[in-house]
Amino acid sequence: MADHAQEHAHDTAHAEGHDHDEHPVDNFWTKYIFSTDHKMIAKQFLITGMFMGLVGVFMSMLFRLQLAWPGESFPILETFLGKWAPDGVLDPNMYLALVTIHGTIMVFFVLTAGLSGTFSNLLIPLQIGARDMASGFLNMISYWFFAASSVVMLTSLFVETGPASGGWTVYPPLSALPQAMPGSGAGMTLWLVSMTLFVGGSLIGSLNYIVTVINLRTKGMTMTRLPLTIWAFLVTAILGVLSFPVLLSAALLLIFDRSMGTSFYLSDIMVAGELLSNQGGSPILYEHLFWFLGHPEVYIILLPALGITSEVIATNSRKPIFGYRAMIGSILAIAFLSFVVWGHHMFITGMNPFLGSVFTFTTLLIAIPSAVKAFNYITTLWKGNIQFTPAMLFSIALVSTFVAGGLTGIILGDSALDINVHDTYFVVAHFHIVMGLSAIFGMFAGVYHWFPKMYGRMMNKTMGYLHFWISFVTAYGVFFPMHFTGLAGLPRRYYSSAEFPIFDELHDINVIITFFAIGGGIAQVIFIFNFFYSMWRGPKAPQNPWRSNTLEWTAPVEHMHGNWPGAIPEVQRWPYDYSKPGYEEDFVPQNVPIKKGEHAH
Amino acid sequence: MTGIITIVVLVLAVITALQLMRVFELSSKARKQVEYEVTDRDNNYQGWLMLLFGIAMIVSLFWMLYAWLPLTLPKPASEHGVEIDSLFKISMWVIIAMFLLVQPILFYLAWRYRGAKDRKAAYYEHNNRLEFIWTIVPAIILAVLIIYGMTTWSNVMSPKNEKEPIVVEVYAQQFKWIIRYAGEDNKLGYANVRLIKDANVVGVDTLDLLSADDKVASEIHLPVGRPVLFRFRSQDVIHSAYMPHFRAQMNCVPGMTTQFQFTPSVTTADIRQDANVQAKVARINALRTEKGLESYAYDYLLLCNKVCGSGHFNMQMNIVVESEEEYAKWLAEQKTIAETL
Ligand code: HEM
Numbered sequence: 001m002a003d004h005a006q007e008h009a010h011d012t013a014h015a016e017g018h019d020h021d022e023h024p025v026d027n028f029w030t031k032y033i034f035s036t037d038h039k040m041i042a043k044q045f046l047i048t049g050m051f052m053g054l055v056g057v058f059m060s061m062l063f064r065l066q067l068a069w070p071g072e073s074f075p076i077l078e079t080f081l082g083k084w085a086p087d088g089v090l091d092p093n094m095y096l097a098l099v100t101i102h103g104t105i106m107v108f109f110v111l112t113a114g115l116s117g118t119f120s121n122l123l124i125p126l127q128i129g130a131r132d133m134a135s136g137f138l139n140m141i142s143y144w145f146f147a148a149s150s151v152v153m154l155t156s157l158f159v160e161t162g163p164a165s166g167g168w169t170v171y172p173p174l175s176a177l178p179q180a181m182p183g184s185g186a187g188m189t190l191w192l193v194s195m196t197l198f199v200g201g202s203l204i205g206s207l208n209y210i211v212t213v214i215n216l217r218t219k220g221m222t223m224t225r226l227p228l229t230i231w232a233f234l235v236t237a238i239l240g241v242l243s244f245p246v247l248l249s250a251a252l253l254l255i256f257d258r259s260m261g262t263s264f265y266l267s268d269i270m271v272a273g274e275l276l277s278n279q280g281g282s283p284i285l286y287e288h289l290f291w292f293l294g295h296p297e298v299y300i301i302l303l304p305a306l307g308i309t310s311e312v313i314a315t316n317s318r319k320p321i322f323g324y325r326a327m328i329g330s331i332l333a334i335a336f337l338s339f340v341v342w343g344h345h346m347f348i349t350g351m352n353p354f355l356g357s358v359f360t361f362t363t364l365l366i367a368i369p370s371a372v373k374a375f376n377y378i379t380t381l382w383k384g385n386i387q388f389t390p391a392m393l394f395s396i397a398l399v400s401t402f403v404a405g406g407l408t409g410i411i412l413g414d415s416a417l418d419i420n421v422h423d424t425y426f427v428v429a430h431f432h433i434v435m436g437l438s439a440i441f442g443m444f445a446g447v448y449h450w451f452p453k454m455y456g457r458m459m460n461k462t463m464g465y466l467h468f469w470i471s472f473v474t475a476y477g478v479f480f481p482m483h484f485t486g487l488a489g490l491p492r493r494y495y496s497s498a499e500f501p502i503f504d505e506l507h508d509i510n511v512i513i514t515f516f517a518i519g520g521g522i523a524q525v526i527f528i529f530n531f532f533y534s535m536w537r538g539p540k541a542p543q544n545p546w547r548s549n550t551l552e553w554t555a556p557v558e559h560m561h562g563n564w565p566g567a568i569p570e571v572q573r574w575p576y577d578y579s580k581p582g583y584e585e586d587f588v589p590q591n592v593p594i595k596k597g598e599h600a601h
Numbered sequence: 602m603t604g605i606i607t608i609v610v611l612v613l614a615v616i617t618a619l620q621l622m623r624v625f626e627l628s629s630k631a632r633k634q635v636e637y638e639v640t641d642r643d644n645n646y647q648g649w650l651m652l653l654f655g656i657a658m659i660v661s662l663f664w665m666l667y668a669w670l671p672l673t674l675p676k677p678a679s680e681h682g683v684e685i686d687s688l689f690k691i692s693m694w695v696i697i698a699m700f701l702l703v704q705p706i707l708f709y710l711a712w713r714y715r716g717a718k719d720r721k722a723a724y725y726e727h728n729n730r731l732e733f734i735w736t737i738v739p740a741i742i743l744a745v746l747i748i749y750g751m752t753t754w755s756n757v758m759s760p761k762n763e764k765e766p767i768v769v770e771v772y773a774q775q776f777k778w779i780i781r782y783a784g785e786d787n788k789l790g791y792a793n794v795r796l797i798k799d800a801n802v803v804g805v806d807t808l809d810l811l812s813a814d815d816k817v818a819s820e821i822h823l824p825v826g827r828p829v830l831f832r833f834r835s836q837d838v839i840h841s842a843y844m845p846h847f848r849a850q851m852n853c854v855p856g857m858t859t860q861f862q863f864t865p866s867v868t869t870a871d872i873r874q875d876a877n878v879q880a881k882v883a884r885i886n887a888l889r890t891e892k893g894l895e896s897y898a899y900d901y902l903l904l905c906n907k908v909c910g911s912g913h914f915n916m917q918m919n920i921v922v923e924s925e926e927e928y929a930k931w932l933a934e935q936k937t938i939a940e941t942l
Pocket residue numbers: 057060061064099100102103104106107111166167168169428431432435436437440478492493494517520521
C-alpha cells in the first residue's frame with residue numbers, strides 16, 4: 001500500500017511539472033505488476049489478451065476437428081481434454097463448452113479488454129498529450145479486475161462438471177438449471193463470477209478513459225483535432241458505460257435464479273423429470289437485457305479497431321484521412337443506433353411482428369454510416385503513396401472484411417429473411433467476418449504500428465508480411481464457406497451434422513474450413529515469435545518510425561513516468577496533415593505551428 | 602517417447618527460427634538498411650500481392666457460387682417461402698453487386714497507389730459532394746430493401762386467412778418433439794407442465810372439454826394447400842422449431858406460447874420428383890454408399906435450432922406433406938387423448 005501511495009504522490013508531482021530525474025528506482029513489483037503507469041497497464045492488457053486469444057483460437061481448432069470428422073478419434077483431444085474426450089472422441093457436452101468458452105474469450109477477453117484495454121490505455125494519454133490517465137490507481141484496479149476475471153474463466157475449464165456450455169449468450173433456462181446440462185453447474189457459476197468481475201473492470205476502465213479524454217487534453221487539442229483513434233476509444237467507453245451495467249443486471253438476476261430460488265427467467269419448467277416450482281418469469285426478459293448490451297458490445301469491439309485503422313491508413317497512405325468530420329459523425333451515428341437495434345437478435349422469439357419491423361428499420365439504418373466509413377477509407381487510399389507496413393496490410397484487410405461481413409448484415413437484419421437463416425452457420429460466417437476478423441485485424445494493425453511505442457523496439461517486417469498473408473487468406477478460407485453451409489440450413493452449435501443425411505454433402509466444405517482453421521491458428525506462432533523476439537532482440541526504435549503526426553511520437557522512446565520530459569507539447573493543427581503542399585516533408589506533426597498564410601484544416 | 606520427440610522438434614524449430622532472424626538481420630545490415638523500413642521493393646511486392654489477392658477472391662467467390670450454391674436449400678415448400686426467397690434473391694444480388702464493386706476497388710487502389718520514394722500523395726481531405734452521394738445512394742437502396750422486407754415480414758407474420766388454419770401444437774423437450782393435433786373442434790385444450798403425468802406427456806388438462814379430441818402424434822403430417830397454425834411450447838429450456846424447407850422458424854419458450862403459420866404448397870411426393878432435389882439426393886446417396894450407410898430419401902424436417910443441451914444436434918422429426926385425403930386418413934388413425942388416457 002505504501003508503494004501505491006508513493007506512486008500516486010509521484011504522479012501528482014508530475015502533473016505539476018516537477019523535476020523528473022529524481023524518480024526512485026522501480027522495483028519489479030511496482031514496475032511490472034502493480035504499476036499505475038498507463039503504458040505498463042496497456043502492456044499488461046495486451047499480454048493477457050494475447051494469452052487468452054491463444055487459448056480461444058486453440059479451442060476453435062479442437063472443435064473444428066470434430067466438425068470436419070465427426071466421431072473420429074484424435075489423440076490430441078484426449079491429451080488436452082482427458083475424460084471429456086474418451087478415446088479421443090469429443091464429448092457433446094464438451095463440444096458445447098468449448099464453443100461457449102471460445103466465444104466468450106474472443107468477444108470479451110480478447111477483443112474487448114485485450115483490444116480496447118491495450119490501445120485506450122496506451123494511446124489516450126499519449127495522443128491527447130496527458131501525463132497519464134486521470135486516475136492511475138483506478139486504471140490499475142481495472143486491469144486487476146480483468147486479470148482476476150481471466151483467472152476465474154480459465155479455472156472454470158477445470159471443474160468436474162465442465163465449464164459453462166450454453167453458448168456465449170448463456171440463455172436461461174438452459175444456463176440456469178444444472179439439471180439441463182452439466183456445464184450449467186459449477187462451471188456456469190464461475191462464468192457468472194468471472195463476467196461480473198469483468199464488467200466491474202471494464203466500467204472502471206471506461207470511466208477513466210472518458211474522464212481523461214474530456215479533461216486532460218493538452219493545450220490546443222480541441223475535440224476536432226483529436227485523432228480518430230481517440231474518438232473511437234471515447235465513444236467505445238461511453239457505449240461500455242451505458243451497456244455493461246445492463247449485462248451485469250442480467251447476470252445478477254441469473255445468479256438469483258440459480259441460487260436463491262427467484263423466478264426472473266423461469267416459469268413452468270419440468271427438467272430431467274423434475275417439476276420446478278418457479279412460475280411467472282420469462283427467459284425473454286433475459287434476452288432483452290443481454291442483447292441491450294450484446295449489440296453495443298459488437299461496436300465496443302469494432303470501433304477501436306476502426307479507429308486504429310483510420311490512423312494507420314492515413315499515416316501509411318501519406319494522406320489525410322478522407323472526410324474526418326464524416327468519420328466522427330458516423331462513429332457517433334453508429335454508437336447511437338447501436339442502442340436501438342438489439343431486437344434483431346430476437347426476431348423469432350415470438351415478439352410482436354410490429355416490433356420486428358421497427359428493429360429491421362433501425363438495423364438497416366446502421367448500414368449507412370458504416371458504408372460512409374468504408375468509402376472514406378477507400379478514398380483515403382486513392383492517390384496515396386501507400387507504404388505497406390504490416391500494420392497497413394492488416395488495416396486494408398480490415399476494410400475488406402468490414403465490407404464483406406457488413407453486407408451479409410443486410411440479410412440478417414431483415415426480419416423476413418432472418419426467419420430462415422437465424423442461428424445457422426450463415427450467422428457464424430457473418431459475425432466472424434464483420435466483428436471477429438475486422439477487430440482482430442485492427443488489433444494486429446495496432447500491435448505492429450505501436451509496438452515501437454510500447455517496447456522501444458521494432459518488430460520484424462518480413463515475419464509480419466508472412467503472418468499477414470497466411471492470416472488473411474486462411475481467415476477468409478475459414479469463414480467464407482460457412483455462408484454456404486448456413487444457406488444449406490445447417491444450424492450452429494451442432495456437435496455433429498452426421499445425424500442428418502441432408503447435410504452429408506457439406507462434409508467437404510467442413511473439411512476445407514478445418515484445414516484453413518488449423519493453418520491460420522498455427523500461423524499465429526509466427527506472430528508470437530516475432531512479438532517476443534522483437535521485444536527483447538529487435539532493433540531499437542527511432543523516434544518516429546512511421547513518420548506520423550500524432551503526439552505519441554514526440555514522446556521519448558525510452559518510457560518515463562509522465563510521458564514527456566519538461567513541458568507537454570502544444571497542439572497547433574489537426575492530426576492528418578500528410579503530404580501537405582508547402583512542406584518539404586510529407587508529414588507535419590501536430591505540434592508544428594501553422595505557418596503564416598497556411599490554410600489550417 | 603512421443604513427448605520427447607515433440608519437445609526436441611519444438612526446440613529445433615525455435616532454434617531454426619532464431620537463426621532465420623539472424624539471417625534477416627545480417628542481410629539487411631549488409632544492404633545498409635534497417636529491416637523494418639518499407640522499401641520501394643516491398644511496396645511493389647505487397648502491392649502486387651494485394652491485387653492478386655483481390656483477383657483470387659473474386660475468382661473463388663464465383664467458384665464457390667458455382668460449386669456450392671447447388672448444395673443450399675432447394676425451392677421452398679410453402680406459400681410464403683416463395684415470397685421470402687424472392688426477397689432473399691434480390692437482397693443477395695444487391696449485396697453481391699456491392700461486394701463486386703467495392704472489393705475490387707479496394708485492392709485495385711492498394712495496388713495502383715503502392716508507394717515509391719519519388720511519389721507524393723495528394724492532399725485531399727474531403728469532398729462534400731462525394732460524401733453526400735455515398736450517403737444518399739446506400740440510403741435509397743436500403744430504403745427499397747427495408748420497405749420490401751417489411752411488407753414481406755408482415756405478410757408472413759400476419760397472414761390473411763381464406764380457409765381456417767389447422768391448429769397443431771409443437772411441444773419441445775430435451776431432446777425430442779411431440780406433436781398435438783387439435784382434433785375435431787380444431788381447438789387445443791389447455792395444457793400445462795404441472796399436469797404432465799405418465800401417458801399425459803404434454804400435460805393436457807383432461808377436465809378441459811376442448812382437450813378430449815386432441816391427438817398426440819410422433820410425426821407431423823400436413824395437408825397440402827391448407828394453412829397450418831403452429832403453436833409452440835417448451836417443457837424445459839428454449840428450443841427453436843426450425844423447418845428450413847418451409848422457410849419457417851419460431852422459438853419454443855418455457856412459460857409461454859409462440860406461434861407461426863404457413864401453408865405447405867408442395868407434397869413430399871412431389872418435391873422428391875423435383876430435378877434439383879433428385880440431383881441432391883443422388884449426390885448424397887453416392888456419398889452414403891461409399892461409407893456403407895443406408896440410402897436416403899428426401900424428407901421435410903423439423904430441427905432444433907436453439908442450443909438446448911448435449912442432444913441438441915439430434916433433435917429432429919420428419920414432416921410429411923400429403924393430399925387432404927391421405928392426411929385425413931392418417932389423422933383418423935391417431936388416437937385421441939380421451940382414448941389414450
Ligand atoms: C481461428 C479462428 C476462429 C475459428 C476457426 C472459429 C470458429 C468458430 C466456430 C466453428 C464456432 C462455432 C459455431 C457454432 O457451432 O455455433 C465459433 C463460435 C464463435 N466464435 Fe469463433 N472462430 C475463430 C475466431 C473467432 C474470433 C476472432 C472471434 C471474435 C469475435 C470469435 C467469436 C466467436 C463467437 C462469439 C462464437 C459463438 C459462440 C457461441 O455459439 O456461443 N471466433 N467460432
